[in-house]
Amino acid sequence: MTLPLRVTVAPERADAAPGDNLTFDVSVRNASDIVEHYGVELLGLPDGATVRTEPDVAKLRPTEAGTLTVRVTLPVHPPAPAGTYVVGALVRSKYRHDVSRCVEVPVDLAAVERITVQATPEVVTGGRAGQYTIEVANGGNAPVRLYLAATDPERRVTATFEPPSVDLPPGTAARALLTVQAPLPWNREKQRQLSITATPDLPGAAAGSGTASFVQKPRFASKFAKVAGIGAAVLILAAAVAVPTLLASRAKEKDPAPAPGSTAAVVVPTPPAAAPPSAAGPSAPPSAPASVAALPPAASAGASTAPTPAPANGGTTARDVDLTAPKDGVIPDDAFRAQGFLVSADPGAVAVSGCEGASGAAVVTDPDGVRFLTSSTADDPTKCHTVPLMLDFFVDAPAGAIKVTPVDPDALEMDVVYLDMTRSTEPTLAVTAAKAKAHLGIDFILIRPRSADGAATAPVALKAIRIAALGG
Template sequence: MTILPLRVTVAPERADAAPGDALTFDVTVRNASDIVEHYGVEFLGLPDGATVRTEPDVAKLRPGESASMSVRIGLPVQPPAPAGTYVAGALVRSKYRPEVSRCVEVPIELASVQQIAVRATPEVVTGGRSARYTIEVSNDGNSPVRLYLNATDPERRVTALFEPPSLDLPPAMSARALLSVRAPLPWNREKQRQLTITASPDQKGGASGAGTATFVQKPRFASKFAKVAGIGAAVLLLAAAVAVPTLLARTGEKDPVEAAQTGPVATPPAVAPSVAPPAEPTSAPTSAPPAEPTAAAPSESAPPANASASAPPPGGGPRVVDLTAPGDGVLPSDAFRDHGFLVSADPGKISVPGCEAATAAAVFTDPDGRKFLTSSNADDAGKCHSVPLMIDFLQGRPAGAVELTPLTKDALVMEVGYADLSLSTETTLTVRADKARARGGVDYVLVRPKSADGAATAPVALTSLRIAPLS
């Protein structure tokens, strides 16, 4: 029978712990040899990132003597060690005779900790009926989880769709999902909808994570009619400014302002000999009295500034709109109002670095001489062409059929919003008349690059739009 030259005991013999805990073990060593020995102790098999501190570092023992060493173990918090049972080994050995050693096993049970973080990018999106966010979910716990995503608002008016709807996350890992939301447009006031985004585990009792986002919706009335009302008011004022002096001249009256400055004017007799009859003017051309062309000018003037000579009359048949007709440069959103739609970019749909504020549309000619309508920065028509482009049909005038012609085939996809608030995705950039009619007409289309992970991969480039009225 071989007698071991040392004896080792560890107290406690096992331990339960959680990430971030500090454990203390007392290791007692007895020198069973016949010579003086120097013993040290170390712990093996601990989780990655754990720290070990021993006091004293070395126990000097004569034959038959015993000593106790205190070992303090710190478990990591971040990243947390995976949950489970770790069989640690308290290894005691001689400093000068490596063959003299002994190892005692100490089970350490590390508890499962779940900690989920949810973050939306961007945090605030301003748009119309729909918006899109990138949701990042992080598993800061120490055990794998399957999380189901959900988004709610206090009024329960927002419809949410996640792609994908669930995420499988190992410990200390993160993943992303695309969130598309849709809500009815407010009529005359801007609406801020507060969204609560949750990631819930599939197991009962598991920890959930939550984040917030804001969806700011522009009002239906302002977006469709405010600019038209402003233009109409300006036209009326201009017409009044031209017509009033003309009418005063025709009746022989002074301008009210001039009259107020010159004092009272005597009332002329019933028959004024100095006034010539209308049929015999003394200074005007004989072909027409001078006041007549002036009075008729407002009703025969040119159309408004944003009108197009090729704009179709209301209720016409199918037509093709040249989307490059306005010429190169950043366009106002109502550049195609006479054709029945508005154009703008929607940076909330796809996250394009540096283009978070790109909300304009532009006509651009590339180095190869190809001209197209695209999304752009409001200050530079040559930037941010990968941001989704919105074509929004005027209120009360939904399209009955839509067909877009891209610069490059099979590079774009079109999200379609209908009057009945339903959605569809069209890879052919076409909505047939029967489909549009069944859903009350096309309310808007959003054109974006094709991609598998939400990242922009190609520019949005369109040359023409074929549109038909709703029948």
């Protein structure tokens, strides 16, 4: 049976993206023998699409043809899922519903990527490490797997994400924990700008990005607090000595003076008992009040009155640490954590051309088979061996004495920074227990090549270190 209706659509297919406007011309021919009124609607469009038809109805006489223009606007927010939509252009009579015809038009909707990255908080202030919560959202119209990364311009920050990647359907979001670590600055606050990226696993796909700041307090910041604590301890000790003396002095002023020729006895305390003094004893020269006499002898001038951390290993017994124990290659900065210190290169201490970003440490073997610990870049153990190498002892367990064993004993010298914020240079690569104790212990050491005319003459090459805990 021949239908009394003929329909064609132009274009026959369409390529589009979210937010596009599409136009279809629907041509209709009345093949019946009566006048008909025809309308058109599009079926199968993405959710949120809007349709407008001009004119709304085509009035056609027998054998007459007309064109209905259909304008479609695809949604932007949220975008329709990417893919191929088979759209049906349904033309039918307004008064005879059994008279209709549908023509299919494929519409290919392209994938769009809208990845957003936000860090909370935007600024973290801390020491060696900090943490952020990273929220990643997929505002596009296709599912994506995103790989997370964070970098800083100086490449001094190590970033770890948990989880390292996320799978996001369209219109969803997920969170990851970002932990960053970086070497502490020496004596001034350092603000590190972080660039955080979420990269899709599709070739050529654009990554989403965000920013955050990591503000690090300098190494010496904790030392000022420590000095304030020492000062407070000194004031407390001074008060413990002065207050009893003052009270005794006032008590003496209140006692009546003995009459001339009186045989009244002088009160003498009997240490260490705390019983009241007897007035019946023989006369004796006055002594200091018991509260003063019971105190230990005062510290000599220049001696520290601050509390000393409990020594490790049961006192000041020295321990030998093999600095070549890790396998060859770049080692993590906490490779010697069990031995009480961290290790890293410090390119800011002495300028070395081409090594401005070198912050690593490595164990290497030279052509003669000699193994040693040295400075290096973070990814290449063969570079930047003349950058100073830092051994940083834990704040709660400072070193009480050290002796470093190098490959060449005449090629290196050592800068020592103590807990009282003083420093010294030691050509012998050793610090005695007496010297360390006089300065409250060793905070960190910086070993660097001796130089001639400003040029380093040898690499930093260490074999072992002997460490003694801070004595009481």
